[in-house]
Amino acid sequence: MRVLRVPPDFEVWRTMAREALREGWAPEQMDFQDNTVPAPMNLDLSSTESPQSRNIEHPFVPKTFLESAKLGAVHRDSDRWNLLYRLLFRLQRNRELMRVEIDDDVAHLKQMEQQVRRDLHKMHAFVRFRKIEEADAAGKPQEHFIAWYRPDHRIVPLAAPFFAERFAIMRWTVLTPDETMSWDPEAKALSFGPGVGKEAAPQEDELEDLWRTYYGSIFNPARLNPSAMRNEMPVRYWQHLPEVTLLPVLMQQAESRVATMVTRQSRQPSAAPFVPEEHTLPVLRAAMPSCKGCDLYKYATQVVPGVGGAHAPLMLVGEQPGDQEDIKGAPFVGPAGRVLRQAMEELGIVDSNIFMTNAVKHFKFVQRGKLRLHQNPRSGELNACRPWLAAEIEAVKPKVVLCLGASAAKSLLGGTFALMKERGVIKPTPYADQVLATIHPSAVLRARDEQSRDSLYQFMKDDLALAYSTALGKT
Amino acid sequence: MLSVQQKLEILADAAKYDASCASSGAKRAGNGKGIGHSDGTGICHSYTPDGRCVSLLKILLTNFCTYDCVFCVNRVSSDIPRARFTPDEVINLTLDFYKRNYIEGLFLSSGIIQSPDYTMEQLIAVARGLRAVHHFGGYIHLKTIAGCDERLIQEAGKWADRLSVNIELPTQQDLVQLAPEKKSTVIESTMRQIRSKTDEVEEDRKHSKFVPKFAPAGQSTQMVVGATASTDREIIGRASSLYNDYKLRRVYYTGFSPYPEADSRLPLRATPLLREHRLYQADWLMRFYGFKAEEITTEANPDLSLLDDPKAGWAKSHPEFFPVDINGASQEALLRVPGIGYRNVDRILRIRRYHRLTLADLRKLHVRLKLAADFIIAADHLPTVSIVNESARPALASTASEDLQLDLFAASSALTGSL
Incomplete structure (x- = not known):
């Protein structure tokens, strides 16, 4: 077995995979390990095996594969690099493989891709900025919008363009446990740094009271349906959302609010x-x-x-x-x-x-x-x-x-x-x-x-x- | 004097009976001068415990209203607290919320004050302020006041992504009964104006891309269901003609639900969420599955069954159409099989060029085989049970519906009516 330790970077894996194809390594002979997961104790990087497949100098890499693979690569599934290599290898023989969505490997990659897309979508939705006033380099006060967020997968670089386009004129920073990203509105430039904990973010924003007021008022107690809410907004996201502190009260009062409305309607006062x-x-x-x-x-x-x-x-x-x-x-x-x-x-x-x-x-x-x-x-x-x-x-x-x-x-x-x-x-x-x-x-x-x-x-x-x-x- | 927070409480509360919170359908790139962009897909930034998506800041400019529509919480004769935002207050709220990533944009509606024209001018002032002064690139949905001047519609469409005029109730008769100041002819003439303006701009843009877009996310409407006795057949028929006549993007159905200080002529209980869900499914059948409005219900059974989804209902009463061969049937035929959604139909058509599909394959695609199995032929499958047309079922439905409140069928059905 030929073992390679792969850092969380698609381009690094891509180079490794090309090399392996050129040398003719079959997927069963390869183990692309996720290097963010601790290596097994008996890890041995030396191998006496020789390649068992034909050498592929110019691999066939269709766009459909590349697009899915780039998304699948940021998934936290530690076996993802092996899956990608297996698919790439099989594609050399079956060029239509990506279309057969019921193939186990294809279905697995599609599923990972979908999970990553959902994670991206949820990050775009649930990041909540808090505004602070700070001094710029010249000592003048400036606004800075800071959020802390914990995505399921390593999607920060993929999520960045959305925020950069949307909040182009704001100075903003998104902190996550994996890495941080910041936007400088003057230079129009993104920068990335190491991950941090939740405590590094500001703890409140005066607008949050107003936002909670809106959230509480737009809710219709006559249509209480908490399971639909949890489907779309699973509990793990709640740590990011200032409005959910209202949830217990809203749900508890819903029934009595409706009952009062109905009684008032049926018993309108009359002489x-x-x-x-x-x-x-x-x-x-x-x-x-x-x-x-x-x-x-x-x-x-x-x-x-x-x-x-x-x-x-x-x-x-x-x-x-x-x-x-x-x-x-x-x-x-x-x-x-x-x-x-x-x-x-x-x-x-x-x-x-x-x-x-x-x-x-x-x-x-x-x-x-x-x-x-x-x-x-x-x-x-x-x-x-x-x-x-x-x-x-x-x-x-x-x-x-x-x-x-x-x-x-x-x-x-x-x-x-x-x-x-x-x-x-x-x-x-x-x-x-x-x-x-x-x-x-x-x-x-x-x-x-x-x-x-x-x-x-x-x-x-x-x-x-x-x-x-x-x-x-x-x- | 009310604070902004107090006004927000009143004017958001008054806006919650509008079902739509969609922010999709319009792409708008960041402009570099202000905040905001839309990628066209729409984003739900939160969900309330009613399972509804919070995408837009959905508020009324004011809940003062000179009309007296019985089904409306803001009618002039209702004893509710009243408030009115200034355009600047709405603009600042929108920008402040947007900068913190709480919302995709603004959905602004209003009670009728002074006149339809005056009210519409106020709504436009907010949209114009956001776009022209603050270069706001987020989503704007403006309620169009029925009967306002054509010139105002033209300007509203210049700033807004979506315009909507509410049809309010399914039939003209319902309107006469419950909304004496509203006439469906006036409502529809405003819809017609929006449509013809849209067509005009589309035509112009073929010749020059410099012609500014007009309400790029199109127009939508809403009707309240269950406040009057109108049948589902009438509702679906109405929706179908609205889609055809005015090229609506969406018709929203909102089940009547009790609200504070309601009129005693209204029903005392909420319309079952399931009825609303069934209407959305019927709506999807018309828009994505090639069904005609009149096929979905019959004259004899004008209401949708609460037990079966409308596609399953149709399939059961049309045994001559089945079984359908997964590996050979046309797209139109596949779309009529219960338990197979339109996306899966596309997948099946793609896959079967390389591979004959089996039941296990269909299971992998998450086809709902429980529903579909009796109606299909697959590589390893022939239907075993005959399809029974259970004519007794609609009668059952009315008794079962009382306690049938399936969580699965949630408010989200406005988004995914997939069958």
Whole structure:
């Protein structure tokens, strides 16, 4: 047996293999040993055998073999050099050998090639750079991106062109146990050095928190499928990935997150169970305080039912009771109510012709010290409270309903209603035949300046006038 | 004021219902002035516990939306936290993530704000900033807002690798029901504009290589499956006509899954992942195996079986077609054998010129013999059992599907629908 110790370098093996073919050594006579693996104790490099095959001066080396062999050569399989020699030797007799993919040797090389390609692909995917600030030769600060990675095979030189092209303008270094590679963006040059341990790399990067935020948010808990994840991202790669620290929490919470979503969807809050069948104002008024259709009753002082003419031709619907309304138990008695009443007075609107109520019957707020700050109702709360509003409309049977503000409009005219575009337009709805919307009087109070206050007030007054005259049949 | 981190949390969460995260199909060499290149194959930089690939930074510019599509988490009537990125925030996030090798690029979509044109202009501003100011060479996928001006499509395709318009739901009827502001005619006219622009540029580039490319990774679309009662036959037929009419690279099927603050008109449970997988298999049959859409299901059984993959299903109901001789049959016939993928068909055709294939050989090629054995003749093999057309099976499927959630059939089927 002729024994050769081969360093992890394809070109060295290639020279050895040519030599062996020229001298006529058959594969059974040769042992190309991987010199990164310790030699057996009884290693004897001297041999008395003589070559048993014909001499091959100009071996036939097809491109298909060369390409596969270059990739197979970086595989950690310690028997790879022998396999390559055997294939090369057999190719001299069977030129189509590489096409017979079911041949054991060919299949073995193809498999190694595939494993190396996968390893390369995974390295391109899973290297994670961390940024450090360092001083350049002149003492000026510069950015340097450093990663540590442990590939399965000796692929660093094969992986280098990818990083060099992609990150050509960055100064970067990839450290691995076998060797390190660095890129100098000014010289546009790669350099290689000896391998190092993980501790040589920076331990964190401030961007990693943001990356974890993204990773956690893009995950859909309703489709939990950890085995598919592990297939594509086997556990041995996890040491490189800052985002996997989130995995236990994400997987543990997935089920309960989905359960919560489904319960919320199936049990959307609604006042319907609390609304009595008889839709008359006294009955509704009496039933309203018992409503627990959504959570707002827990925090408000009291429920605020509508007031006004029992068969008023015009119904005004606000958003919800405010701080004053919540305490007094009546709608439109606070600052916004005063603005509304002023407009009604100016238009000569008779109180008994009006019924005033809100889309949501409880005050929603956040406590800030002694202040209770108004909060807009969410659409879930508008939907939950709509049965009360619908019952009031049925009880009063107004000719026209005027929504004050976007929330009331959302409740009766639908989610896509655009207040400033569509205000003052009378539309039929399932709740009443003639519904229109205008701005809420509190918008007048919040106006930026005198001028916009005047014009907002005018909008409201015009729409109110239109609603009133329509309701009285004077169009 | 929300921090970038808070916005990212909201706007990534809102984007996760878009299934596509592909970064393949466009080669772009490094330009030496900025970061980034694409080698055309696409890379998954991570995987989430749902088995999905994380290739791109997939976010919405904003989840404010004036539309009220029932199936969508971002509809105007939904009670979810809202946020909006500035174009610069998206540009910086993309570059920072890219430099650390977290991503292949950006997939930017958006809720409709103000108007389709305005929204599209905002998306384009991000892509233009990345390419023109930062010389970014990574992958960019822009959602195209249906109904936006043709001039905007033209500019979007100049910066982006891929454009996509979501068809959203399989039929026009579904759209009327669940997405009142969306019309399939508008969606399709935007697809048509993308296609004709692509054709135009392809023609021009034959004469001069200096004509800039237009969305070199083509266009794709997505439809939500299981939110409405549409059958698989309708879905496959729809996909087939989309592929033909607009030369789509991909149709993505995404099984409906529950999401926060969903409308009560929607189903309460997720569509089985297996149904999604079967649709991807059917899609593969059309694109790589020479099947026509109408062959894959029948009028009588318009839904795909959850038990059998669609190719096995077809084979069982067409005994007259089999057995197929591995060592003599045409490529078209080999492609129809269950358990043999299109790559293996190529291998078989290559190998049999030098060698008559046996069962052991097929096993070495990882042909799934359990499936294939009854349908083939090999050098040492004749099928022994007759092929039974088990007409009772589709009925079985509906009961079995309840607890049939095979891990093997994962979200990865969007990538490998190989049969």
